[in-house]
Amino acid sequence: MIHRCGIVVAGFGNVGRSLVRLLLEKTSYLAERYRVDFSVLAVGDSSGFVYKREGFSREELEKLLQVPRGKVCESGLGSCTRCIDEVFDETLPDFLVELTPANYDTGEPGLTYMLRALKRGINIVTANKAPLVLKFRELMELASRRRVRIGFRATVFGGVPIIDVVRHLAAHKIRRITGILNATTNYILSRVFYDGLSLEQAVDEARKIGVMEANAALDLEGIDAAAKAVILANVAGLNVTLSDVSRKGITLVTMDDVKRCISENKVIKLVAEIDLENKCIVVEPRELPSSHDLAQVKYLLNAVLIETDLNTIFVKGIGGGPAETAINVLSELVELATSLPR
Amino acid sequence: MIHRCGIVVAGFGNVGRSLVRLLLEKTSYLAERYRVDFSVLAVGDSSGFVYKREGFSREELEKLLQVPRGKVCESGLGSCTRCIDEVFDETLPDFLVELTPANYDTGEPGLTYMLRALKRGINIVTANKAPLVLKFRELMELASRRRVRIGFRATVFGGVPIIDVVRHLAAHKIRRITGILNATTNYILSRVFYDGLSLEQAVDEARKIGVMEANAALDLEGIDAAAKAVILANVAGLNVTLSDVSRKGITLVTMDDVKRCISENKVIKLVAEIDLENKCIVVEPRELPSSHDLAQVKYLLNAVLIETDLNTIFVKGIGGGPAETAINVLSELVELATSLPR
The missing domain is CATH 3.40.50.720 (NAD(P)-binding Rossmann-like Domain)
Incomplete structure (x- = not known):
């Protein structure tokens, strides 16, 4: 039937x-x-x-x-x-x-x-x-x-059913969730770091190929990433709304930062961090050593690193797209x- | 209440x-x-x-x-x-x-x-x-x-709730699941490839530190990996049992293979592959280029790469342990x- x-x-x-x-x-x-x-x-x-x-x-x-x-x-x-x-x-x-x-x-x-x-x-x-x-x-x-x-x-x-992964960790005590949750900014930063584009060129390109929100601030200012972090945080047990997020966008990143990071073998990623012990959420551009799991997440990929009292889980996949x-x-x-x- | x-x-x-x-x-x-x-x-x-x-x-x-x-x-x-x-x-x-x-x-x-x-x-x-x-x-x-x-x-x-991830891909058509599903053999091969131990030394060490099954064949001959692949395959919709797996263990790997792979910038991993289109499961040592997602999975970590009609999902975490x-x-x-x- x-x-x-x-x-x-x-x-x-x-x-x-x-x-x-x-x-x-x-x-x-x-x-x-x-x-x-x-x-x-x-x-x-x-x-x-x-x-x-x-x-x-x-x-x-x-x-x-x-x-x-x-x-x-x-x-x-x-x-x-x-x-x-x-x-x-x-x-x-x-x-x-x-x-x-x-x-x-x-x-x-x-x-x-x-x-x-x-x-x-x-x-x-x-x-x-x-x-x-x-x-x-x-x-x-x-x-x-x-x-x-x-x-x-x-x-x-x-x-990627990442919300379900967090929910399934029912008996784990989740300490921290760190992620690259916005594909557009990750695409922009990847083009800058791996392909030598300027920030301006990369933003223009993201707009042209249609991966940017109509309201670009949602991506560039980290609002989209913050919204996703709020949802993950609620699933993980925090009681928070969008206004609880401390948020900075990639508009703060300069080409000088980029050059310095490259010389130090680092990359800049727009990172969302949910700290469940201190009950706070931060979205901001962060400098990561190129060996970091999140530093390997390129272009339109998104990823999440979930740290619990017992283990660490890393999940990577295509971030968005209709x-x-x-x-x-x-x-x-x-x-x-x-x-x-x- | x-x-x-x-x-x-x-x-x-x-x-x-x-x-x-x-x-x-x-x-x-x-x-x-x-x-x-x-x-x-x-x-x-x-x-x-x-x-x-x-x-x-x-x-x-x-x-x-x-x-x-x-x-x-x-x-x-x-x-x-x-x-x-x-x-x-x-x-x-x-x-x-x-x-x-x-x-x-x-x-x-x-x-x-x-x-x-x-x-x-x-x-x-x-x-x-x-x-x-x-x-x-x-x-x-x-x-x-x-x-x-x-x-x-x-x-x-x-x-890691990997079974649930597969189950949640209800509307995706899963094409292939490839994974490193046995932590012991991954530990052994990691010690050989990254730390220069001989295969014999690494097997001995795995036994000593208590990560080997009492019946070593379960790990070394790929039986444990095959069993996990059978369970994942059933969740993904195949109707298979352990005897359907084509299986080779890491006992086939020689130090000559190891040296050649290192010179070619490859690593050997015990890979389980569930091919949902051809309805077959293979567990065998495979040579992977060191840039491959699974090549980055070291020591006691396990990982799974799920390829669907729409995307690819990569999940990594500690493999076993009581x-x-x-x-x-x-x-x-x-x-x-x-x-x-x-």
Whole structure:
């Protein structure tokens, strides 16, 4: 028997579209291996939500993928509304998949979507860091009270389930988590250190090849890295929000620093450090000897070093990218969908 | 409210004793953070099981830790029996913790203990690879029918939840898993390649410092690595047992190979490769360029490289050791105990 699982996709940019493409590609794999079939009941962007109670067909999803950004409600493929409550009440989904852009001031619109879903007992899988870094505890407590799950693996570290690794260290006492959590700045610094570009050239290139956030400060000032650190810290047991992070960006790095570090056989990396003993989080450019595990993490890779009372774990993988984020979303959807009571 | 969780510990060697020590150390941490209190109801070794319906006190556990190997039934701390059914029926545990030595011919006594527990609807956490590599599917299907869980994270990669990482890649198509899964042979080869010891000297040293299995062939002939590869392969979706592995040990490596590799800037590692496309598993010494991710994994470290349709994930950490294995057991106990219906 195949378990049909209805999802509402809020946010239809790169990640949302990658997810729908993955669902189309992997339908038979997921049915065969996990006995689960995801049905997209609604898709939302800045124009509102388009929904269909019985779910969109493959052909309709393919058409939706052709719709320009911010225009799903002009697609004519279903009913339209700007009201998420109407979407939930009409489609009765199993999951909200929250993929709207991160707004670190208000968390909106993702935060409201998540709260509305939780109040209705709808499970959530999200790749949007903003609501979590502003209201982690509140969201988790509400989920726990309503006995629903929030999967947020895709918020940190693209295609690597690093959040789960931290969670699985339940009996370890985690002392410190140090990581390179932002792929863009790591790409920029790698081009400077390994390929001889100037900082300016490397920043320009990152912008041109499309790895930079539209709001460049999110990358360059370490906000994205800080947000990921806050999420990891909460999973590891701290109760912190974005404003608790002491943060410096790579805009502080000069070519003089670069030259000196190269002559000293060091590299500069934007490092996020979660110190669980002193309960503090720092994001800043740091000079690392080239033999350091994190110094080996190049270009678009991210990595995390977890130090516990018993051991040290090092995890490395591609940091971001819509396809990697979407596959993390889908993997978590599969896990939650197959473990929910039926 | 604290959730009391009764456990039967089968096997009281290094790992079993480490686990009991951890339980004593971490009682208040686990109660505070997870609201769970583990009560040891029975402990078994080659002399049989000693059990106490209401669970052993801290003082009794400390006394048990002083009892010589193979003599728990002479401790006088509870009732004694050789019959696991009597233990289960008298103590009604939530978990069997299976830590008996791996017997790759029969899987015993662990296999029988696990089957008996499953038939009674008792959850299992195990660090014993043998029953799993002989009867993976049967055990999992029985667990699924009886709606109980088998946690086996501790069977691979000491203190690192690598099995869970593989499991979390639910929507990825895993193409290949390549790993250094045996710490002893990696230690031996590291001493030869990085410190100039002869193979003979390094093997002797591994034996002396206590990192070698009593049956050295388990390490040197790649049986331990093969067993771990079989478990990872099953988690990744293959249906294989130990006899499906094509296996060569490091006993094939000569000092001539070593010298030639060093002159070519290569190292030899005992590599386990799970090829999911061709459904085959190979364990053999391989020559790797020194820039290879796995070539950087030194001494008692283990590592795994997971290649999927979308990305590559690299995980490195301490490979084995009783304390690391015990903490994996305890972390998984915490996770399962806190997620079971109450």
